[in-house]
Amino acid sequence: MLDKALSGSKTYWGWIVFLLAIIGAGFLFYLQQFAQGLGITGMSRDVSWGFYISQFTFLVGVAASGVMVVLPYYLHDYKAFGKITILGEFLAIPAVIMCMLFIFVDMGQPLRVLNVILHPTPNSVMFYDMVVLSGYLFLNLLVGWTVLHAEKKGIAPPKWIKPFIYISIAWAPSIHTVTAFLYAGLPGRHFWLTAIMAARFLASAFASGPALLIILCMIVRKFTKFDPGKEAIQALGKIVTYFMITNVFFLGLEFFTAFYSAIPGHTHPFVYLYVGLEGYSKLVPLMWISSILAVVSLVLLLFPQLRRNETILAIASICVFFSLWIDKGFGLIVGGFVPNPFEKITEYWPTVPEATISLAVWAVGALVLTILYKIAVSIKEASGGDAAH
Amino acid sequence: MAIKRREFLKIAGLSVAAGLGGFSAFTGLRSGILEASQYVRDPKELKASRWGLVIDMSKLNQEDIRRIMDVCHKKHNVPAIPNPKDEIKWIWPESFEHSFPGQESPYMGDAIKHQPYLVLCNHCDNPPCVRVCPTKATFKRADGIVMMDMHRCIGCRFCMAACPYGARSFNWRDPRPFIKEMNPEFPTRMKGVVEKCTFCYELLAVGKPPACVEHSNGGIVFGDLKDPNSEIRKIIATKFTIRRKPDLGTLPSVFYVVSDKENKGGHEHVG
Amino acid sequence: MYDSGKIIIGIGIFLLFVAFPFYYTAIGKPVVKPDPRIDTPAIQAMEKKQCVESKNAMKTLHMQMLNDWRDAVVRDGQRFYVATDGKTYNMSLQNTCMHCHSNKKKFCDECHNYMAVKPYCWDCHIEPKEGA
Numbered sequence: 001m002l003d004k005a006l007s008g009s010k011t012y013w014g015w016i017v018f019l020l021a022i023i024g025a026g027f028l029f030y031l032q033q034f035a036q037g038l039g040i041t042g043m044s045r046d047v048s049w050g051f052y053i054s055q056f057t058f059l060v061g062v063a064a065s066g067v068m069v070v071l072p073y074y075l076h077d078y079k080a081f082g083k084i085t086i087l088g089e090f091l092a093i094p095a096v097i098m099c100m101l102f103i104f105v106d107m108g109q110p111l112r113v114l115n116v117i118l119h120p121t122p123n124s125v126m127f128y129d130m131v132v133l134s135g136y137l138f139l140n141l142l143v144g145w146t147v148l149h150a151e152k153k154g155i156a157p158p159k160w161i162k163p164f165i166y167i168s169i170a171w172a173p174s175i176h177t178v179t180a181f182l183y184a185g186l187p188g189r190h191f192w193l194t195a196i197m198a199a200r201f202l203a204s205a206f207a208s209g210p211a212l213l214i215i216l217c218m219i220v221r222k223f224t225k226f227d228p229g230k231e232a233i234q235a236l237g238k239i240v241t242y243f244m245i246t247n248v249f250f251l252g253l254e255f256f257t258a259f260y261s262a263i264p265g266h267t268h269p270f271v272y273l274y275v276g277l278e279g280y281s282k283l284v285p286l287m288w289i290s291s292i293l294a295v296v297s298l299v300l301l302l303f304p305q306l307r308r309n310e311t312i313l314a315i316a317s318i319c320v321f322f323s324l325w326i327d328k329g330f331g332l333i334v335g336g337f338v339p340n341p342f343e344k345i346t347e348y349w350p351t352v353p354e355a356t357i358s359l360a361v362w363a364v365g366a367l368v369l370t371i372l373y374k375i376a377v378s379i380k381e382a383s384g385g386d387a388a389h
Numbered sequence: 390m391a392i393k394r395r396e397f398l399k400i401a402g403l404s405v406a407a408g409l410g411g412f413s414a415f416t417g418l419r420s421g422i423l424e425a426s427q428y429v430r431d432p433k434e435l436k437a438s439r440w441g442l443v444i445d446m447s448k449l450n451q452e453d454i455r456r457i458m459d460v461c462h463k464k465h466n467v468p469a470i471p472n473p474k475d476e477i478k479w480i481w482p483e484s485f486e487h488s489f490p491g492q493e494s495p496y497m498g499d500a501i502k503h504q505p506y507l508v509l510c511n512h513c514d515n516p517p518c519v520r521v522c523p524t525k526a527t528f529k530r531a532d533g534i535v536m537m538d539m540h541r542c543i544g545c546r547f548c549m550a551a552c553p554y555g556a557r558s559f560n561w562r563d564p565r566p567f568i569k570e571m572n573p574e575f576p577t578r579m580k581g582v583v584e585k586c587t588f589c590y591e592l593l594a595v596g597k598p599p600a601c602v603e604h605s606n607g608g609i610v611f612g613d614l615k616d617p618n619s620e621i622r623k624i625i626a627t628k629f630t631i632r633r634k635p636d637l638g639t640l641p642s643v644f645y646v647v648s649d650k651e652n653k654g655g656h657e658h659v660g
Numbered sequence: 661m662y663d664s665g666k667i668i669i670g671i672g673i674f675l676l677f678v679a680f681p682f683y684y685t686a687i688g689k690p691v692v693k694p695d696p697r698i699d700t701p702a703i704q705a706m707e708k709k710q711c712v713e714s715k716n717a718m719k720t721l722h723m724q725m726l727n728d729w730r731d732a733v734v735r736d737g738q739r740f741y742v743a744t745d746g747k748t749y750n751m752s753l754q755n756t757c758m759h760c761h762s763n764k765k766k767f768c769d770e771c772h773n774y775m776a777v778k779p780y781c782w783d784c785h786i787e788p789k790e791g792a
Contacts, residue, residue: 037580038544039561044474048549048559108544108559108581115524115543126523126547187517187637188553264491341555342487346474426713428738429748466786530737538734539784571786574755579783594739 001145001152004378005371011223012374019367026360029353030105038108041354046346047337049106051330051358056102058208058329059365060179061201063095063136065209067172068239074165080231084217086376087228089144091213092172094368096137101361125181132175139168144372152379176201183336191269191336194257200250201328207243208324210236211317218314220373226380230310237313241301244320248294251327269335272345282347283334286326293323433596438615439514439533440588440642442599443624444507447648448608454482454507460604461586466577468567477558479586480509480601489633504648507609509601510535510556510586511633511641518548518557527583533614533642534588544581553637557585614642694774697766702759711760712743723779726753754785762788 033040043050069088072078081088107113121127143164150157180198187193194200214236217228258266271277273287297319299306306312339345350358449457461467461480470476482505486493493502512535519529526541527548549557563580571577575591578584589599597603602611612621621644624630630644685691703709711718718725729751732738741749750756761767764787772779 037560037562039475039580043561045476045549045558045561046555048546103545106545108546108583109542109579110544110581112524112541112543115526115541119524119541121523121525124521124523124547126521126545130523182547183550186521186551187639188634189550336550341490341553342483343490344487426744427742428732428736428751429740429742430738431740434739528735532737536734540730540734573786576754576784576786579780590737594737 001149001375001379004375008374012370015370016367019363019370022363023360023367026357026363029356030360032353033105033357034110038106040351042349042351043354044346044348046340046344047334047348049333049337050348051350051354052102052106054329054333055358055361056099056106057179057182057201057333058325059095059098059102060133060176061205061324061328062209062212063092063099063133064172064176064202064205065213066092066095066140067169068206068210069213069236070165070172071169072235075169078235080229080235083380084213084228084232084236086144086148086380087216087220087373088213089140089147090372090376091209091216091369092140093137093144093372094365096133096140097368098361098365099133100137101364102358105357105361125178125185128178129175129182132171132178136168136171136175139164139171143168144376148376148379151383154383173202176205183332188341189336190263190265191332194254196250196253200247200254203243203247203250204324204328207240207247208321208328210239210243211320211324214240214313214317215321216369216373218310220377224377224381226377233310233313234308237301237307237316240317240320241307244294244298244301247324248298268339268343272338273331273335277339278345280338280345280347282349283331287331290323290326290331293319293326297323431595435593435596435598437532437613439613440512440593440611441533441614441621441644442602442642443610443621443630443644443646445608445610445624445628445646445648446504446506447646449507449605451505453606453608454505457507457601457604457609458482460600463570464572464575464589464600465587466564466568466572466575467584468564468577469569470562470564470567475561477560477564477584479558479584480507482506483508489631492631506645507601508554508556508633509643510588511554511639511643512586512588514640514642515638517551517553517639521547521551523547530590534590535585536587536590537584539576539578539582539584542582544583546583548583553634553639554641557583559583692774694771696768696770697763698761700760700762700767702762706760710745712741712747712749714744726757726781729753753781758785758788763790764788765790 029040041050041052066088069081069085073081073085104110104113116127116130143161146161147157177198180201183189183192184194184197214233217233217236221227255270258270268277272280273283274291275281276284297316300312300316300319301307307316334348338347458478458481462469462478465479467479468477484503485506486497486502488506488508512533514533516527516529516535518527519535522528523545524541524543526538526543527535528538529535544559546559549559560578560580560582564578565571568577589597589601592599599611602609610621610624612619614621614625616622624646625644628646630646632641632644635641698709713721713725729741730753732741733751739751741751743749758764764782
């Protein structure tokens with residue numbers, strides 16, 4: 001089926017070359033980082049995780065959100081999602097690949113990364129994270145590929161794949177729960193030490209992932225003859241709406257606990273992020289953009305009349321995506337490190353090499369996504385777009 | 390992968406046999422090697438069930454603190470990196486309000502609030518850094534020392550996020566250019582690994598006290614916290630001591646005797 | 661065979677690529693047989709020129725031995741090695757091995773370069789000062 005990715009329009013090849021150029025630029029900066037160390041990033045003794053790990057965290061959510069189309073289709077026989085389950089699964093694959101790359105570029109000694117397998121340590125959440133992420137990548141490759149292959153041949157998917165599909169449905173929330181546990185079990189990091197962390201992660205994932213999928217569906221429809229269908233997109237819109245509300249609600253709970261209890265350690269990170277602490281306020285504008293985008297998206301999503309208009313739904317989806325990208329892909333991680341264990345403040349901002357490497361990882365994801373979508377859409381176009389059962 | 394010593398010796402015997410090409414040599418050397426070689430400890434080694442420190446702030450002045458920090462950092466080839474972003478430190482002064490956040494009050498005099506305390510790895514009995522390390526690069530020894538195996542560290546920095554005491558430093562760059570005089574008896578570190586105080590395990594192994602204790606003029610006492618007759622236990626039993634962030638349940642092994650006056654001799658404050 | 665021309669070119673390129681290490685070495689610098697030296701003052705002063713274990717054991721197993729030593733010292737806190745001949749050694753690359761083998765360039769690098777292995781020992785362990 002890979003041959004489908006080797007023939008395409010000028011636009012397709014132009015896009016591929018563009019992505020390769022970004023990857024090349026990022027790779028050059030990575031060579032610099034490899035030679036000189038992580039000192040070329042904005043991270044510091046006090047803010048020891050930055051953009052890389054926060055992007056990883058955000059993308060685990062995107063990967064997990066594939067379950068939002070797989071579950072209704074396979075467990076509730078929701079036919080409208082039949083056409084786009086493959087898009088959900090094929091979004092999860094590049095998302096997991098990006099997660100792994102972000103972890104890799106964050107390693108101080110990347111060549112020793114296999115020590116995690118050589119000296120398995122079950123008391124470390126990171127060990128489980130490696131296990132669940134690799135497992136999820138495997139499941140999505142297996143299920144997506146097998147189902148698509150069957151569709152290409154015009155036959156129903158083989159029966160043996162069903163258990164793997166059910167496992168992948170249960171697996172999806174587990175990957176994001178484990179990722180939340182990376183943070184939620186650390187004594188002394190008040191901002192992260194919250195039982196609701198995993199739930200919040202899942203809510204924001206199931207809002208941002210489907211929002212991205214809506215945008216991707218629309219792009220696919222614009223550039224190819226494959227139409228994911230109005231109903232499927234509207235259903236995704238509803239999912240985004242409910243989970244965005246849940247996410248904002250959960251964030252509100254965090255605010256309540258911090259400020260009503262008024263425990264300084266709990267309030268400080270929030271104060272730092274939203275209004276600035278002791279004159280340090282680098283992240284304040286970003287967090288407010290995130291909040292405004294969240295409010296705008298909720299207004300657009302809450303009213304069905306508005307949401308039904310696909311242009312408005314697209315705008316709302318973009319708002320949701322970027323709001324959560326800022327909140328989880330930046331603020332959440334940096335906020336955990338400010339103030340530091342001495343109640344002192346060191347601010348963080350990514351450097352140009354760091355940002356370029358991150359962009360290149362996103363470009364790798366976009367490249368894998370493009371290739372996978374190209375294959376899937378070519379087969380969908382040939383088979384008339386219906387799932388084969 | 391580590392070979393078992395038995396295996397090592399077997400291979401050693403075989404290779405010797407191959408080298409000499411004689412079977413008699415093989416049997417002779419083999420039996421000799423198998424029985425003879427082993428790993429041992431120095432009989433002078435200082436042992437404990439759980440090492441701990443008492444830092445008596447009433448006995449340490451600015452000069453003592455600086456000297457202790459210098460001695461430790463020189464001995465362990467800790468680089469002096471000017472950019473605070475990339476800083477590496479094993480033992481250093483922090484003011485009272487920063488060492489014990491939440492314990493300060495607005496009515497405290499500046500002298501007490503800003504009085505420097507020596508901070509370092511607490512060698513916790515329940516160390517979060519050890520719990521989170523995905524490769525066992527940081528681990529707790531039987532004697533309570535929280536050790537770092539720099540050979541194994543992958544530089545994920547999970548331990549830095551987990552440590553509530555900010556005791557850990559990461560090598561953001563090659564540390565060597567920032568080491569003025571290298572101590573040829575101790576290794577440096579390489580870029581990309583995490584480091585911290587190791588309770589001078591290399592000195593204890595040959596029967597010497599940790600460097601900070603030795604150079605503290607009696608301001609720092611070390612000993613076995615599990616031994617009720619140890620000097621350290623006697624101090625903790627009779628003087629009022631505090632630990633950093635005890636509410637987190639990490640059970641630090643470093644105790645502080647709080648000084649109710651400004652440090653003797655010095656008026657310099659740390660911010 | 662369809663596209664036989666393309667396939668043959670493809671195979672050609674593949675072979676060229678796979679054989680790269682061979683012709684890279686062949687065309688590169690002349691291969692000189694490694695000749696590690698033990699002529700350091702410390703070793704010259706020894707009555708019996710004997711390492712921790714026999715020469716052959718050291719030759720084939722020093723890497724595993726160092727690996728075991730570092731685990732014994734760093735992880736198990738066992739500092740000393742009683743050798744086959746009963747002598748006790750401090751298990752320290754920097755303070756024991758390199759004390760005798762103070763000629764890292766002629767002793768370590770000679771073979772390591774020849775074998776194209778790059779142990780990262782010296783990223784942390786301080787190499788002895790050499791005249792040359």
